[in-house]
Amino acid sequence: MFARVIVDVPSRQTDRPFDYRVPAHLRDWIGVGSRVEVPFGPRMLQGIVTELRSDTDQSLDKLKPVSRVLDPEPALTPELVELAFWMSGTYVCPVIGCLTAMLPGAIKAKERRVLVAVDGFPGDSPSGLLPDQEAVLSLARSRGGVTAEQLMERGLASAETLRDLLRRGWLRERREVKDQLKAKKQLFVRRRVSEEELRDALAGLPARSTSQRRVLEAVMRTPEPVAMADIAASLQVSPQTVRALAAKGWLDLEEREVYRDPYASRTFAPTAPLPLTEEQAAALGAIEGAVRGRTPERFLLHGVTGSGKTEVYLQAIAACLDMGREAIVLVPEIALTPQMVERFKGRFGARVAVLHSRLSQGERYDEWRKIARGEACVAVGARSAVFAPFTNLGLVIIDEEHEASYKQDESPKYHAAEIAAWRCRQHGAPLVLGSATPSMETYFAASPRDGRRPSVRLLRMPTRVNGRPLPPVHIVDLREELRSGNRSMFSNRLRDAIAARLERREQAVLFLNRRGYATFVMCRSCGYVAGCPHCDISLTYHQRASALRCHYCGHAERLPLECPDCGSSHIRHFGTGTQRVEEELGRAFPGIRVIRMDVDTTGEKGAHERLLDAFKSEKADVLLGTQMVAKGLDFPKVTLVGVVTADTMLNIPDFRSAERSFQLLTQVAGRAGRHEWPGEVIIQTYTPEHYAVRAAAMHDYEGFAAQELQSRRLNRYPPYAKLALVSMSHETPATLLRIGERLAALIRERAGAAPLELMGPVASPIPRIKDRYRFQILLKFAAGLPVSSWIAGALNDLEETIRREKPQIAVDMNPHTLL
Numbered sequence: 001m002f003a004r005v006i007v008d009v010p011s012r013q014t015d016r017p018f019d020y021r022v023p024a025h026l027r028d029w030i031g032v033g034s035r036v037e038v039p040f041g042p043r044m045l046q047g048i049v050t051e052l053r054s055d056t057d058q059s060l061d062k063l064k065p066v067s068r069v070l071d072p073e074p075a076l077t078p079e080l081v082e083l084a085f086w087m088s089g090t091y092v093c094p095v096i097g098c099l100t101a102m103l104p105g106a107i108k109a110k111e112r113r114v115l116v117a118v119d120g121f122p123g124d125s126p127s128g129l130l131p132d133q134e135a136v137l138s139l140a141r142s143r144g145g146v147t148a149e150q151l152m153e154r155g156l157a158s159a160e161t162l163r164d165l166l167r168r169g170w171l172r173e174r175r176e177v178k179d180q181l182k183a184k185k186q187l188f189v190r191r192r193v194s195e196e197e198l199r200d201a202l203a204g205l206p207a208r209s210t211s212q213r214r215v216l217e218a219v220m221r222t223p224e225p226v227a228m229a230d231i232a233a234s235l236q237v238s239p240q241t242v243r244a245l246a247a248k249g250w251l252d253l254e255e256r257e258v259y260r261d262p263y264a265s266r267t268f269a270p271t272a273p274l275p276l277t278e279e280q281a282a283a284l285g286a287i288e289g290a291v292r293g294r295t296p297e298r299f300l301l302h303g304v305t306g307s308g309k310t311e312v313y314l315q316a317i318a319a320c321l322d323m324g325r326e327a328i329v330l331v332p333e334i335a336l337t338p339q340m341v342e343r344f345k346g347r348f349g350a351r352v353a354v355l356h357s358r359l360s361q362g363e364r365y366d367e368w369r370k371i372a373r374g375e376a377c378v379a380v381g382a383r384s385a386v387f388a389p390f391t392n393l394g395l396v397i398i399d400e401e402h403e404a405s406y407k408q409d410e411s412p413k414y415h416a417a418e419i420a421a422w423r424c425r426q427h428g429a430p431l432v433l434g435s436a437t438p439s440m441e442t443y444f445a446a447s448p449r450d451g452r453r454p455s456v457r458l459l460r461m462p463t464r465v466n467g468r469p470l471p472p473v474h475i476v477d478l479r480e481e482l483r484s485g486n487r488s489m490f491s492n493r494l495r496d497a498i499a500a501r502l503e504r505r506e507q508a509v510l511f512l513n514r515r516g517y518a519t520f521v522m523c524r525s526c527g528y529v530a531g532c533p534h535c536d537i538s539l540t541y542h543q544r545a546s547a548l549r550c551h552y553c554g555h556a557e558r559l560p561l562e563c564p565d566c567g568s569s570h571i572r573h574f575g576t577g578t579q580r581v582e583e584e585l586g587r588a589f590p591g592i593r594v595i596r597m598d599v600d601t602t603g604e605k606g607a608h609e610r611l612l613d614a615f616k617s618e619k620a621d622v623l624l625g626t627q628m629v630a631k632g633l634d635f636p637k638v639t640l641v642g643v644v645t646a647d648t649m650l651n652i653p654d655f656r657s658a659e660r661s662f663q664l665l666t667q668v669a670g671r672a673g674r675h676e677w678p679g680e681v682i683i684q685t686y687t688p689e690h691y692a693v694r695a696a697a698m699h700d701y702e703g704f705a706a707q708e709l710q711s712r713r714l715n716r717y718p719p720y721a722k723l724a725l726v727s728m729s730h731e732t733p734a735t736l737l738r739i740g741e742r743l744a745a746l747i748r749e750r751a752g753a754a755p756l757e758l759m760g761p762v763a764s765p766i767p768r769i770k771d772r773y774r775f776q777i778l779l780k781f782a783a784g785l786p787v788s789s790w791i792a793g794a795l796n797d798l799e800e801t802i803r804r805e806k807p808q809i810a811v812d813m814n815p816h817t818l819l
Helices: 078-091 095-101 131-143 148-154 159-167 195-204 210-221 228-235 239-247 278-292 309-322 338-351 361-372 383-387 416-427 440-445 478-483 492-504 578-588 607-616 657-669 691-697 701-715 733-751 787-797 799-805
Strands: 002-007 018-021 035-040 043-053 110-117 171-178 184-191 251-258 298-303 326-330 352-355 378-381 393-399 431-435 457-461 473-477 507-511 520-523 540-542 547-549 556-558 571-574 594-597 622-625 638-643 680-685 722-730 756-769 772-781 808-813
Touching: 002 035, 002 095, 018 035, 043 078, 043 095, 043 171, 078 095, 078 416, 078 787, 078 808, 110 131, 110 148, 110 159, 131 159, 131 171, 148 159, 159 171, 184 210, 184 228, 184 239, 195 210, 210 228, 210 239, 228 239, 239 251, 278 298, 278 309, 278 393, 278 457, 298 309, 298 440, 309 326, 309 338, 309 393, 309 431, 326 383, 326 416, 338 352, 338 378, 352 361, 378 383, 383 416, 393 416, 416 431, 440 701, 473 478, 473 492, 473 691, 492 507, 492 578, 492 638, 492 680, 507 657, 520 540, 578 594, 578 622, 594 607, 638 657, 657 680, 657 691, 657 701, 680 691, 691 701, 722 733, 722 756, 722 787, 733 756, 733 772, 733 787, 733 799, 772 787, 787 799, 787 808
Parallel strands: 298 431, 298 457, 326 378, 326 393, 352 378, 393 431, 473 680, 507 622, 507 638, 594 622, 638 680
Antiparallel strands: 002 018, 002 043, 035 043, 110 171, 184 251, 520 571, 540 547, 547 556, 722 772, 722 808, 756 772
16 A cells, blocks of 8 residues: 655755655555655654555655554545645645644644663663763663653753763664644543442441542442542542552553543524515525535625624535534634634534634644544634535535635635535535625625626625614714814714713723834934834824834834934824724723723733623623624613724725725624614714715715715726736845736736736835845736636746745735725
């Protein structure tokens, strides 16, 4: 048997399968998708088996054997291995990068060097060895091997000591692949003898053995095995007490694998399906029909905020499970709140596995293993949950499908919706894309145009559940506020509305898409702006640390007391961030209780949940935050939503800025008045005439889409053309320009007479990050052209130059931002 293995070396030179012999003792354990340890040159590396064969075209005497199989069951399904090759060709990236993107971080193994005492080392010390050398050899012999790091932690040896032992042959080096994390195991206690024998044992215990007596009595009451940690904690006895009873032959100790359950401490009240509106029932019927018919149809569930999309998802999943199939539900990371988890756990209980970045590595690994072992049949998670290793997928749902977080920023730069569509085709499963504000591409695909049949089926839910009205939206022109003498960040209307909510003991959500205290620091005498020394971007002022920080590279420095250029003391911070809004709220409304949610306050594990629970429990009057408060939240007492300034989003130099602004404004407005209390939304802006702001205020998605699509058509942006962005960086701009021009010429050469619009190389909108200059090439083209293969071929032609000059080159097919 021969295995074709992709090794974990993400470079173009090794981006192909290599053949290895499969030893007889591993044949029953290995399969397509197995993680294996293989020799590669002088190293031992992790690899993924992509094919098993009975023959090879390689010379048999040169083929090395697979060293070991790292998992008892293949880590990936054959379908996911096939998907990795499709991703590599589509997104122009190494296959191994696609394969490892599918694995939980806990089992992304790394090579490590182990020092082993040579066979036949005598029990007595050889002459000429120093005490520390003897200690090293003794430890390596007792453990079967030890790493240099373990020796250094114990202070046992210097580098010179180890080099001497290796040189003299007392130690040898072994290279192996080591996982970052293993399955969690716990000791369990169970009785070894009958209940009658335990009673006799109890009777024979000395009166002073009270701890042992409590343990035996507890075990008698519980015939099932109990975790030793639970016994020790509940009875307040030491583990040694339990071990003593095991040594007497009365109890058994056995090690068992246990899951790290992130929700073990929480209980979820079961929920029953809710009655559906006509719109909900029609949408559910269409989705259920596709699940039953095994049709890989794509649906756009276009429902306003509060229209009950989640209940449609839940009932569609229930129908899918009744047919013996599995389901994936993707939600944006910032919308994966405890509320969302509670809804799915309450309906489907232990059959739900949750996958997102706020879990620990071990928790994510165990949730992933539940799916792989068939113990969970619903995966709810952020972008990477699209790779859940299901083998009988019946339904994929992508909630808030317009969200940019479904696009991966690093290689492989995939979009979760494209991966989901591929998997749905393989399994014959429908794909449901849900949103109150669909992306222009999805809406365009669901709309009949020019006699073209839509490729996505539109399901509309234009009204809220129980007929609740959408909240009225008021636009406040901040220019008029300035003219009237109001220089604060709160307009008179917003200030009065907050005061009214405080008086009525209702709650408000304030949204500002910018964290920190101020946008930038500037000298009013000479115009100097504090910038990052490593990036071409201004520094953001954070008041609590009295520091300036770069949000791109992490550089931080103290706030200068005088201008570094002219020495003036007139250096001030300008602009508004969430920290400053929080401070101003305290000044304007003494005693107001504010919870601030942004990247700075939700960094710790569990912080996101704690802050939302506190707001839900009415421990705060105002929830102030960035995008993470704009969606997925449902609080009965929120009757006011205020957008502090809508202009931060509108002024980003990107063709999607108007679309993102409209989506965010609509989503955050949807947090108000979702229950019996009516809601109100106030949008403050310096550009009230902008069509994105006007359309959001009127809850007019169709009107916005018509104007936005007209602009896209004129400028040939998606959905009227496809885009590809090739980004390059290097320490030297001249080298970068030379490589960029050559790459652009090679792409043009491969395209020939095909209708390809190629712009660049030009400097990126942020020309320098982390001391590396950045250039980019933008390609516009019609769907169906093999642009991925043209770019891949051009990069292969430049292989020698890339190896010599070492530029960093990234390809982004269908980019979501051009920054």
